Amino acid sequence: MPEKTIKTLETERLVLRQLQLEDAPTVYKKWTSDDDVARYVRWNTHKSVEETIEYINKTIENCKNENNYEWGIVLKEENELIGAIGAFPSEEGRIELGYNIAKKYWRNGYTTEALKRVMDYLINEENIHHFRCAHADLNPASGAVMQKVGFKYAKNEIKDKFDGSEKFDCKVYYLDV
Numbered sequence: 001m002p003e004k005t006i007k008t009l010e011t012e013r014l015v016l017r018q019l020q021l022e023d024a025p026t027v028y029k030k031w032t033s034d035d036d037v038a039r040y041v042r043w044n045t046h047k048s049v050e051e052t053i054e055y056i057n058k059t060i061e062n063c064k065n066e067n068n069y070e071w072g073i074v075l076k077e078e079n080e081l082i083g084a085i086g087a088f089p090s091e092e093g094r095i096e097l098g099y100n101i102a103k104k105y106w107r108n109g110y111t112t113e114a115l116k117r118v119m120d121y122l123i124n125e126e127n128i129h130h131f132r133c134a135h136a137d138l139n140p141a142s143g144a145v146m147q148k149v150g151f152k153y154a155k156n157e158i159k160d161k162f163d164g165s166e167k168f169d170c171k172v173y174y175l176d177v
Helices: 021-032 049-062 110-124 140-148
Strands: 014-017 069-075 080-089 095-101 130-136 152-160 167-176
Touching: 014 110, 021 049, 021 080, 069 110, 080 110, 095 110, 110 140, 130 140, 130 152, 140 167
Parallel strands: 095 130
Antiparallel strands: 014 069, 069 080, 080 095, 130 167, 152 167
């Protein structure tokens, strides 16, 4: 069986493409080293570019598995990597979507645009129809992105940082198409 590749996707303003190891310095500089970005996600702020290299290596390896996808979000005109968006199987049998974007690019509609394109791809090309997203209660802007794409509030949950250092309240949203 041939190795799975992550298809490059485009929107009016964005190119969504697989992250590469050579992206690590940019990813580290723009968002994985930013406490404001890491505050609302399950990973902790990266302390070195080596941590970001490990993250990208793990992402590339995970994307070889069925229903695991991760794209870098690139501004088309500037060819500038500004964030990432991914999808992976959840414990509930749904595909969970997650995203993060460099703080400088918050509130420009880029995340909504990327999420809409990823959903279109997963539904129409990968035949996936049951989705979930979650956001930290303290990050309602992320919930607004989910709602703009059609996700509906389903329940509250408590999530842990991946290293177990912190717990935070989340709102969970579902979308069935």
